[in-house]
Amino acid sequence: MQGMGESRTDLLLWLNDLLQLGYTKIEQCGSGAAYCQIFDSIYRDVPMSKIKFNAKQEYEYVQNFKVLQGVFLKHKIDNAIPVERLLKCKMQDNLEFLQWVKKYWDMYYPGGTYEAVSRRKGEVGSAGSKPSMKKSTSVNSVSKAGAAATVARRVASPAVPKANPAPKKNLSPSLELEYQKQFDELSQNNLELKVAMEQMEKEREFYFSKLRxxxxxxxxxxxxxxxxxxxxxxxxxQQIMYRTEDGFEVPVEDEEETY
Structure with missing residues (x-):
C-alpha cells in the first residue's frame, strides 16, 4: 500500500507530456510499452524496435515486460516488476508501479529534450486496458441506459483538438502566449474529465452488479x-452489499487519495 503518491491525473499529464501519448487512464500502462519508454528517456538505450505500442494481446504485453526486465538487469535497478499483476491492466497495481517509476525518473532523468516520437519511430501508443466484464442484459436495461446518460451529462465538455492549432498570423507575442495558455488549460480539463468518466463508469457497473x-x-x-x-x-x-470487488476503488478526491 502506498500513500502520498502523485494523483492519477498528475501522472497521466506527466506521462503524456513526456512520451507524447494520448493515454486517458492509468490501466493503459499495463501493456508495458510506456514503462519501457520512460526508462528510455533516462538511459536512451532501450531497444525501442522490440516494443509493441499497439499491443492488444497479453502475450504482446509479456514481450514488452521482457524488454523492461532487461533494462532493470542492465542498469542494476533494484526493484521487482510485478509483471503478472501489471499486465492484467488493473488501475491500482499500475498506479502504484507508475508512482514508483515517476520517483525514479525524478531522480535520474538527465534533463534536456527527449524526442519520444522519433525514438519509437512515430508509432502511436493506443494500448488500452482489457475489456470490462460482460454486462448483464436480462434486467433493467432501460435503467442502465439512463444511468449511462446521466454520467455522460455530468462530464460533458466541448471537444478539444488533439494537436495544438497553428497560431493566427500577425498576433502579438502576448496574444500568442495567452492563446496557447488557454489551449493548454482546455486540454488539461479534457483529460481530467475523461479520467473522471472512467471512474464513474466503474462505480456504476459495481453497484449495478450488486443489485443484480x-x-x-x-x-x-x-x-x-x-x-x-x-x-x-x-x-x-447484507453480505452481498458489503462485499468488495477486485479492481474497484472507492472514489476519492485526488488530493485526498491514499493507496
Whole structure:
C-alpha cells in the first residue's frame, strides 16, 4: 500500500507530456510499452524496435515486460516488476508501479529534450486496458441506459483538438502566449474529465452488479419457497452489499487519495 503518491491525473499529464501519448487512464500502462519508454528517456538505450505500442494481446504485453526486465538487469535497478499483476491492466497495481517509476525518473532523468516520437519511430501508443466484464442484459436495461446518460451529462465538455492549432498570423507575442495558455488549460480539463468518466463508469457497473445479484438471490428464495428465516435472508443480502470487488476503488478526491 502506498500513500502520498502523485494523483492519477498528475501522472497521466506527466506521462503524456513526456512520451507524447494520448493515454486517458492509468490501466493503459499495463501493456508495458510506456514503462519501457520512460526508462528510455533516462538511459536512451532501450531497444525501442522490440516494443509493441499497439499491443492488444497479453502475450504482446509479456514481450514488452521482457524488454523492461532487461533494462532493470542492465542498469542494476533494484526493484521487482510485478509483471503478472501489471499486465492484467488493473488501475491500482499500475498506479502504484507508475508512482514508483515517476520517483525514479525524478531522480535520474538527465534533463534536456527527449524526442519520444522519433525514438519509437512515430508509432502511436493506443494500448488500452482489457475489456470490462460482460454486462448483464436480462434486467433493467432501460435503467442502465439512463444511468449511462446521466454520467455522460455530468462530464460533458466541448471537444478539444488533439494537436495544438497553428497560431493566427500577425498576433502579438502576448496574444500568442495567452492563446496557447488557454489551449493548454482546455486540454488539461479534457483529460481530467475523461479520467473522471472512467471512474464513474466503474462505480456504476459495481453497484449495478450488486443489485443484480440481490435480485437473483431474492428470486431464488422465492422459487424455493423461502426456506430461510427473514434474518438469514437479510444477513445474506447484507453480505452481498458489503462485499468488495477486485479492481474497484472507492472514489476519492485526488488530493485526498491514499493507496
Amino acid at each position: 445479484e440481490i435480485e437473483l438471490f431474492v428470486q431464488e428464495n422465492l422459487d424455493n419457497g423461502t426456506p430461510k428465516t427473514s434474518v438469514e435472508v437479510l444477513k445474506d443480502i
